[in-house]
Structures are given as structure tokens and as C-alpha cells.
Amino acid sequence: MRTHKIDIDHEVYVLLQGHARPFEDSVNDVLRRLLLKPGSSSNQQQMTRPPDAATPRRSGDLMPLIELGLLQPHDELVHEQPRKGVVHRATVTEDGWVRAKDQDFSKVSPALKACVGHEINGWGNWTHRTSGRTLQELREELRRGQGGSR
Incomplete structure (x- = not known):
């Protein structure tokens, strides 16, 4: 897989850390999950919006x-x-x-x-x-x- 390096400011990095799964995710993993969601029209809205309580949640890791x-x-x-x-x-x-x-x-x-x-x-x-x-x-x-x- 071809890779590219990008620079991000500290504020964006902190936002990404907040979405990371500790001991599991790289910055690239977080960006993939947030930006490559099927049918995503407003990625910023998805990053900051809490999940809809009416939507059934997925199964947890346990x-x-x-x-x-x-x-x-x-x-x-x-x-x-x-x-x-x-x-x-x-x-x-x-x-x-x-x-x-x-x-x-x-x-x-x-x-x-x-x-x-x-x-x-x-x-x-x-x-x-x-x-x-x-x-x-x-x-x-x-x-x-x-x-x-x-």
C-alpha cells in the first residue's frame, strides 16, 4: 500500500486521540474510520455528533x-x-x-x-x-x- 506523510496541528491530533482505541489504533486507523464511512456526507458532523440513542448500538468487544x-x-x-x-x-x-x-x-x-x-x-x-x-x-x-x- 502506498503511503503519504501529512502534517497536522496539535488541535487536530488531540481530536484524533479522542477517537482512538487505546493500544489498538494508529492515527491512520482513526482517520480511516472517521473519513471512510460508507455514505458519509458531513464528516465533521460525524466526528463531533453523539450517537443517536434511537439507533441500535453494535456489539461491544466482550x-x-x-x-x-x-x-x-x-x-x-x-x-x-x-x-x-x-x-x-x-x-x-x-x-x-x-x-x-x-x-x-x-x-x-x-x-x-x-x-x-x-x-x-x-x-x-x-x-x-x-x-x-x-x-x-x-x-x-x-x-x-x-x-x-x-
């Missing part, structure tokens, strides 16, 4: 774990910060999202970031309370259950 029976809706996720004496809690929604701090997140890392206040790997740091395993361990089991196809 849905495959629910489908395989590794997680159940309403299961609790915890992240402990022993030095601070803090335990963060979240729940798994029926559509595979994470509910934390009275918000729903389709991705696990932004949910944990909302709790701790900085970038953090949610897969490695959220623990499924029932099994005592991290979401990363459950995701690895999912991959083994699918023959390592992901």
Missing part, C-alpha cells in the same frame, strides 16, 4: 466472550489499585459493552481509563470477578476455542 460462555451479562469486572486503596468496578452488559462510572463503553480500555484517569490496558487490568482471570486470559481462551483463528 460479546464473543459472552457467546462462548466465558462471561455472562451483569458479571462484575474489577481493577484494584492497592497502593491507593481503590477498587474500580464495572459490569458486562447484555450486548458486550462495559458499564463503568455510569457510562457504557464498547471497548474495555476506555472503560478502565474513565475509572483511573489515564491510558491503561483494560484487557490486561480488568479482572473477571467470578473466575479471577483477567480479560486478556479469557480472550486467549476464546482464541484457543476458535482454533487460534484471530
Whole structure:
């Protein structure tokens, strides 16, 4: 694939960071997702407009774990910060999202970031309370259950 370099100012970079999936997206990934949406007529409007509540949302990242029976809706996720004496809690929604701090997140890392206040790997740091395993361990089991196809 042919690539080109572009310069962007800090304000645009910060906007792109706000749309990035931590530990997953490059700047190019974010731009592709925002600018190459099918049927997009006003990309600026799509970047700043909140999703329409009447539109059904897509499944969250935990849905495959629910489908395989590794997680159940309403299961609790915890992240402990022993030095601070803090335990963060979240729940798994029926559509595979994470509910934390009275918000729903389709991705696990932004949910944990909302709790701790900085970038953090949610897969490695959220623990499924029932099994005592991290979401990363459950995701690895999912991959083994699918023959390592992901």
C-alpha cells in the first residue's frame, strides 16, 4: 500500500486521540474510520455528533466472550489499585459493552481509563470477578476455542 506523510496541528491530533482505541489504533486507523464511512456526507458532523440513542448500538468487544460462555451479562469486572486503596468496578452488559462510572463503553480500555484517569490496558487490568482471570486470559481462551483463528 502506498503511503503519504501529512502534517497536522496539535488541535487536530488531540481530536484524533479522542477517537482512538487505546493500544489498538494508529492515527491512520482513526482517520480511516472517521473519513471512510460508507455514505458519509458531513464528516465533521460525524466526528463531533453523539450517537443517536434511537439507533441500535453494535456489539461491544466482550460479546464473543459472552457467546462462548466465558462471561455472562451483569458479571462484575474489577481493577484494584492497592497502593491507593481503590477498587474500580464495572459490569458486562447484555450486548458486550462495559458499564463503568455510569457510562457504557464498547471497548474495555476506555472503560478502565474513565475509572483511573489515564491510558491503561483494560484487557490486561480488568479482572473477571467470578473466575479471577483477567480479560486478556479469557480472550486467549476464546482464541484457543476458535482454533487460534484471530
